[in-house]
Amino acid sequence: MPRGRPPSAAVDHAVRRAVFELLEEVGYRDVSVERVARRAGVGKAAIYRRWRSKADLVSAFVFDDLQPPPDQGSLRADLTVLAGDLVAFLTGPAVSRAILGLTADLRGDPALADRLIARHRRCLTVVLDRAVARGELAEPPDPAWAHAQLLGPAYAWLMLFDGAADPDLPARLAADLVNVLR
Known part of the structure; x- marks a missing residue:
């Protein structure tokens, strides 16, 4: 009991x-x-x-609602929706105020970092598995590499270079990842 x-x-x-x-x-x-x-x-x-910890507390709420996007019928369309969710997430008021400090704290807590990364990577894996099932990709790519190819440019552009979250940014990120995966 x-x-x-x-x-x-x-x-x-x-x-x-x-x-x-x-x-x-x-x-x-x-x-x-x-x-x-x-x-x-x-x-x-x-x-x-x-x-x-503070990092565990903040990340529990900041990362709690990541979900795979609904099937859009193609890899590029699915990735555009996923990239749009990622851009919205990174530019949200709480996340944009937390992400740089939280990233630094996560370096000291690899288990917490793995849990958080795994949440977003699961969303991407669903999209990649759909693309394999539709015949758009011959085999599933390494999800960690694909994730880095999507998250890295988005994070760098929005957080490090203070780039604009233009409406075409998700489509550009998706197109770039499709090119890398093929």
Whole structure:
């Protein structure tokens, strides 16, 4: 029989709201478990029972809703939707304030980094498997390499070079990846 109280959805909701508010207000560097707890109106212990660290806490909410796109009928169309989701994700107010600091913290926690990367890579793998099933690709490419070919340029363009998230960016990213995969 499990001991202790079951997790509270109200606590999770309050913590989620606090994380996003603080990311937008102060950025990742100045978010702390203590500040999140205070903002959410919960004890730090309630947070540490659920998440091991600030990076784990922030990433749980920032990366929680990545899903494969619906089948668009072609590899290029599927990748365009996936790239559009990626661009929207990277340019969202909370993510854009968190991603650089979170990336630095993830270097110190390879297991957490692997879990987060795996979420997005699963979405891409679904798209690649569809392309193989449709005969657009002869065999499944290495998902890690394909993921790097999509995420790397998007991340560099938006986060490092401060490039614009133009409406044609997802299609350009998708076209480039299709060329690499073929």
